Amino acid sequence: MSYQAVDGVDYMADEQEMEDFGNEFADENYVRDGDLVLDEYNMVLTRVTDTSAAQARQGKDIQGIPWDRLSITRDKYRLTRLEEYRNYENVPSSGDTMDKECKPVEKGGNYYQFFHNTRSVKPTILHFQLRNLIWASSKHDVYLMSNYSVMHWSSLSGNLSEILNFSGHVAPSEKHQGSLLEGFTQTQISTLAVKENFLVAGGFQGELTCKRLDKQGVSFCTRTTYDDNAITNAIEIYESLRGGIHFMASNNDCGVREYDMEKFQLLNHFRFPWPVNHTSMSPDRRLITVVGDHTEGLLVDSNSGKTVATVVGHLDYSFASAWHPDGRTFATGNQDKTCHIWDVRKLSSPTAVLKGNLGAVRSIRFSSDGQFVVVAEPADFVHVYSTKSDYKKRQEIDFFGEISGVSLSPDDESLYIGIWDRTYASLLQYNRRHTYGYLDSFL
Numbered sequence: 001m002s003y004q005a006v007d008g009v010d011y012m013a014d015e016q017e018m019e020d021f022g023n024e025f026a027d028e029n030y031v032r033d034g035d036l037v038l039d040e041y042n043m044v045l046t047r048v049t050d051t052s053a054a055q056a057r058q059g060k061d062i063q064g065i066p067w068d069r070l071s072i073t074r075d076k077y078r079l080t081r082l083e084e085y086r087n088y089e090n091v092p093s094s095g096d097t098m099d100k101e102c103k104p105v106e107k108g109g110n111y112y113q114f115f116h117n118t119r120s121v122k123p124t125i126l127h128f129q130l131r132n133l134i135w136a137s138s139k140h141d142v143y144l145m146s147n148y149s150v151m152h153w154s155s156l157s158g159n160l161s162e163i164l165n166f167s168g169h170v171a172p173s174e175k176h177q178g179s180l181l182e183g184f185t186q187t188q189i190s191t192l193a194v195k196e197n198f199l200v201a202g203g204f205q206g207e208l209t210c211k212r213l214d215k216q217g218v219s220f221c222t223r224t225t226y227d228d229n230a231i232t233n234a235i236e237i238y239e240s241l242r243g244g245i246h247f248m249a250s251n252n253d254c255g256v257r258e259y260d261m262e263k264f265q266l267l268n269h270f271r272f273p274w275p276v277n278h279t280s281m282s283p284d285r286r287l288i289t290v291v292g293d294h295t296e297g298l299l300v301d302s303n304s305g306k307t308v309a310t311v312v313g314h315l316d317y318s319f320a321s322a323w324h325p326d327g328r329t330f331a332t333g334n335q336d337k338t339c340h341i342w343d344v345r346k347l348s349s350p351t352a353v354l355k356g357n358l359g360a361v362r363s364i365r366f367s368s369d370g371q372f373v374v375v376a377e378p379a380d381f382v383h384v385y386s387t388k389s390d391y392k393k394r395q396e397i398d399f400f401g402e403i404s405g406v407s408l409s410p411d412d413e414s415l416y417i418g419i420w421d422r423t424y425a426s427l428l429q430y431n432r433r434h435t436y437g438y439l440d441s442f443l
Helices: 009-014 021-028 038-046 053-057 074-084 094-101 437-442
Strands: 112-118 134-136 141-146 149-154 159-165 189-195 198-203 207-212 220-223 232-239 245-251 255-260 266-271 276-281 287-292 297-301 307-311 318-323 329-334 338-343 352-355 363-366 372-376 379-386 393-408 414-420 426-432
Touching: 053 112, 074 393, 094 352, 134 189, 134 414, 141 189, 141 393, 159 198, 159 207, 198 232, 198 245, 207 232, 245 276, 245 287, 255 276, 287 318, 287 329, 318 363, 329 363, 329 372, 338 372, 363 393, 372 393, 379 414, 393 426
Parallel strands: 134 393, 189 232, 232 276, 276 318
Antiparallel strands: 112 426, 134 141, 141 149, 149 159, 189 198, 198 207, 207 220, 232 245, 245 255, 255 266, 276 287, 287 297, 297 307, 318 329, 329 338, 338 352, 363 372, 372 379, 379 393, 393 414, 414 426
C-alpha cells in the first residue's frame, strides 16, 4: 500500500481518493437562491437526525440529506459523483481498462432492507486504502474506530461507549513473553478486527494491541517491526484447527505474522516479495489468500508459508480478500475496481468478475451461510451479490460518503456500513429480508 507520513488523524481528508461529501455542497453553492443563505444551510445540515425504516418508507432520505432545500437533485448529484470521483490507482488506467472489459451485474436483488441510520456514531478512517474498521460481533453489537477511540455501539440499547482510547498511553495489564510492558502513546490505528470476545488493533508503526472484551484492560502490546514501512494493513481473527483462537497480521514490511490469543506468542512469520495488504484463512485452515502491492494474488500453505498457487487477472494492487464457507471459493478485491471470484479447483481464470461503479474494491465479506458476498467500494456503494445466482444478480446499496468498513453479523441478520464524512458521518444498519412462505396460506 502507499506509504505516506501523517501528522494526525485528519490526514485522510486531503488524500486523492477521498471526497468529503458534505463540504461539496458548500463549495459548489448547491443551495437554492432565496431559500437558504450559507449560515442557514450549515444549520440545516448539522440538525440532521437519525433516520428510521418507517421514516425512509415515508420518503425521508436515509442519510437525512435535505435534497428539497438544495439546488441539485439526488439523481443529478449521483451522476456528478460518478463522473468526478477520483479512484486511486497504483497502475495508471487500470480501472478504465476494466470498465471497458467488464459489464456490471444486473441489479434487482433485495436481500437486505434499510433499518436505521445512526448519526451519533461517527466512524473515521486513518489511511485512505484501509477500510476494515467496522466489526459486528452480534446483530446488535458493533465495534468501530472513531478518531483515536475504539467504540462500541449497541443498536438494541442505543448506547455508544468507549472501549479503548489510543490518544494517550495504552499499556498491557497482563504479563506475556514478548509484550511491551511500557505500551504505546498516541497510537494511530490503521486497522481493526473483532471476533467473539477478542479485539486486535493494528497501528501505523507496526503496533499490535490485543484486548479481551470480557476483561478490563489490555492483554498484550507488541511492535511487529521497526521497519520504516511498518503499517499494519489488515488483521484476521480465527479459530485454529486445534480449537484455540489465533490472529494474523498483514504488514507493509512484506510480512505476515500469526499469533495465538491465549499466551500471545508469535507462531509463524512468513515473508513475501511485496507489501501484504490483506490475508484470509481458508475454512479448513490449510490455505491463506495473500494479496498486496502486486497484480497477482497468492495461495499459501498455512503451515509452511510456501506458495502453492498464483492467481492472475487483476491489473492493479489488491486490498481485500475473503473465503466462501464452502472452502473452495475465495474472492479478491482490487484497485482496478473489480472483485474476482476464484475456484481453487480451476485457478486459470476467475469464475466471475464483479465490477464496481466508481472506485477500488476495499472490503469483501461472505455471509456465514454462503448465500451472499458483500463488496464495498471506497465510497457511495456497497453491493450484495447472490452466490446462488452465480453472482449474476445483486443488490446495490446507494448513499453518499466514504466507507470506513462493512460487516455482517455472525448470524447474517444485520449488515452494518460505516460512513466517514465531516457532515454526514454515521452508521447504516440493514437487516436481512426474509420470506416466510408458510404465512401465504393465511392470505
